[in-house]
Amino acid sequence: MIRPDGGRAPRLLGRPVPPRTVAWLTLVWLLLWGELSVANILGGLLAALAVVWLLPLPAREPALRVHPVGLLVFLTGFAADLVVSSARVAFWALRFGTVPPMEIVEVRLRTSSEVMAVLTVVALSALPGSLVLEARLTEGELLLHVLGPTGDVQRMVRADVAKLEARIVAAFGTTADREELR
Structure with missing residues (x-):
């Protein structure tokens, strides 16, 4: 998957793992749990990695840009x-x-x-x-x-x-x- 900066997304077991998506899903996980702890952060990261690895989204260009x-x-x-x-x-x-x-x-x-x-x-x-x-x-x-x-x-x-x-x-x-x- 090509990132907007032209680089490649890191891979996990051969599949691309977009860092922004992982960070966003981890943040949602933390908000759902309502408590900031090491266990929740690690759990959120693991859940986010599992989601993006098991349910990959196709690479696409955004349909809307603001100039x-x-x-x-x-x-x-x-x-x-x-x-x-x-x-x-x-x-x-x-x-x-x-x-x-x-x-x-x-x-x-x-x-x-x-x-x-x-x-x-x-x-x-x-x-x-x-x-x-x-x-x-x-x-x-x-x-x-x-x-x-x-x-x-x-x-x-x-x-x-x-x-x-x-x-x-x-x-x-x-x-x-x-x-x-x-």
Whole structure:
């Protein structure tokens, strides 16, 4: 099993034993027993080693990473989107007797990562005036209901979703996700 630092995990009788997992399981053991003693520490270590040796997990790359600069860009852009969306909804809400324009738009996401697609759906659902009607994550397609658009709605909504998705991938994406958007 390859560790994030590029080294190899120590082995016990030919099987990899991830030190972080052993430490975490030992800590859980100690918390369950509620007493810090040498016997509990040794028992926790033995139990943790037995669990990771008998029930090995497959090696995998984390599906979500946090990139501080990308996170800052995402949060700033999302805050701006919230202000614009709220103003648009308030504008239409204050025009009594006028039915605001509404549009159903199908958007294709550019990344194939389901984690990035779910984060995009959550962000879109949090914006006033937009609603995700259907999310076909395996195909990377979203069906959106948008309130109050003007102009070339289809193109504008697709461009806005593409920008949001790019900011999410820049903030939380893996290397593979980032490469997919290039």
